[in-house]
Amino acid sequence: MNGRLQQEWRLFLKAPATLPLLIVLTVLSAFAVYNGSHRVVQSDRAVAAALADDIERYATYEKTAADFEAGLITEAELGSVRNAHSTVLFRGAARVLIPVRSELGFLSAAEQRPTPDLQRIGINTRYGNTDPALDNPENRLDGPFDSVFIISWLVPLFVLLLSYDVMARDREHRGSALLAAQAGGLRTIIVQRLLVRFAAVFGIVATILLLGTLYNEPDRLGTALPGLAVLLLGLGLIIGFWICLSAGINARAKNAATAGLVLLTVWVGTSLLAPVAISIILNRTAPPPDRLQGILEMREIQNDLNRRRDAVSQAYYDAQPDNRPVRQGNEYEEYWVRELYPRILAFDAAFAPLAQEREAARVRQSETLRRASVVSPSLAMKLLGDDLSGGTPERRQSFLRSVDDYQRQWRDHFDDKLASMRPLTAADYASAPIYIAPAEDKIDRMRRLVERLAALALAFAVAFAWAWWSLKRVEP
């Protein structure tokens, strides 16, 4: 570091407002990482408990079946475990599916963001909760106090607080002429002062994020560190954007209050008003699937199936004659197997095109939101952070598609046992399909991240060009 930069560091650090602001930024960033880490720990515990419970329950089923086949227990003692529908129909007997956790889950502290997600799957339809809150862009503008919030909204504000008066205050107190009379000129001084502020804010936030990554992802640094690098690139661009705006303003502003007010207005405009305006426009032009409409559509299909229940059941057994029941069940079993199960399958077949349409609407809206974020660096940063923390509709849709695939495999495996009411064997349990969470489509992921970085880079480039132009005309 050359002597001039060193002097600017000293001047910056000794200014009365600097240390309190940097301490507050450090505390808030650390607290946000703590919140996110807490959520990761809680999620990991929930996943571990659900998995342990699932494994234990499934092992019990297998063991009971094996004991029965070995003659260790009688059919009377076996109870309902022998019956296929008890095992595979109810959600309580379904498997727990968990997606691969996003590389930087600790960035988000949201309750509803599925990182990781738990999805219980079985024979039953999963189309019960098809409208998670994160599909609605309005719900994506706010959120808990986490790192995504800090770097998208608060960091720009801290940059403004630390840099709005780097030259405007000198000009206000008629000190800029004395500075300009020194050899380097005002442009160099403004640039050096802003570089110092960039380094301070970026250094603090980046260090805390790095510590958060090392603490939360010690076993997955291979994927977490590249993710962190992408995030830090975005962080650098958004800080750079605001630093450039400060440079442009400070090249002209006659007093600190004017400079502060102009920058604050830009912050309110790009960080608050623009995202809200985008959300309003988006909800009119590309609305998310309407939840009530979805419920009504489901109900309509159910009503139709109820009216045609005999025909639906008949059609199922006509199509799969081998699945006809081999024995007479009790009234309860007869209802589930002969009526409800064919209707579940018929419902999913009828709802699938609607579900696809709704899913396409979500992805469409998400893409539009992402592109619209070009006018709001804060929104672009928020979406980048959301993506790296795992809270994006695309990621959730991808997971749910894999759940659908697995449900089909599960049904194929147990379908004939369930419909025919043949007893399940230990072999049936042992050969049940295993869910393997699919890796995310890398190209799609890269495209999303690059789009968001491009939005930030564009904002930075515009601000940089303006700063360059303004600094060429800087006057004392």
Added chain:
Amino acid sequence: MLKAETLTVTYGSHTALGGLDLDIAEGEIYALLGPNGAGKTTTINAFLGFVDLAGGRTSVAGINVQENPVAARRALAYIPEQVNLYGWFSGLENLDYFARLGGQSYDHDVLKRFLTQAGLQEEAFGRKVVGYSKGMRQKVGIAIALAKQAKALLLDEPTSGLDPAASYEFSESLKRVSGQGVAVLMATHDLFRALDIADRIGIMHSGILQDERAAKELSARELESLYLSVARGRVHQASSGMKI
């Protein structure tokens, strides 16, 4: 050392300087007098390269300011009416900061020597500038100029607002600086102080140098009379000495 040739500056349709010629030698103190808006500060700004010229040129130690403002500023020191220092720095730290901005780096003993030469009390060196009087700030301004080892010094109303004792001390410091061969151009309203320290005195009005005399040729009363006649529009022409 400081030279202006047919210096012309316009702000829109207003002519701030209309063909000013000025030549200040090494070790000379030149006081520029004139009412508000006469063009004194614009003249200083032209030497600093802060204004675009409509015509003419300025040079410092032979360096054309318009062609090479950075090199010219390296040879210049400037003390404004209010030396705006950083309140959270001490006098010593401010001096260190500005010296480095000017491309010089000194150890603390040397910096203290500059402050002493500028007339600042030693007990004030380490105190935060926020508690300094205006006179003390001006002295730090002189120390900054000394530290820069400039060949020319520009002062814009340097004694404005100073009490007589502080003004006297400042003048003494300035004499010491010029005694080291530094050319000094000082814009001021303080006729008494100008007469006391300047070698030559120029009186401006409406961007034109109306009169120029050697300070030793004038008594205080004569200078006041000359100044008032220029300020009231009874303009002298320096070249012919004719009253118009």
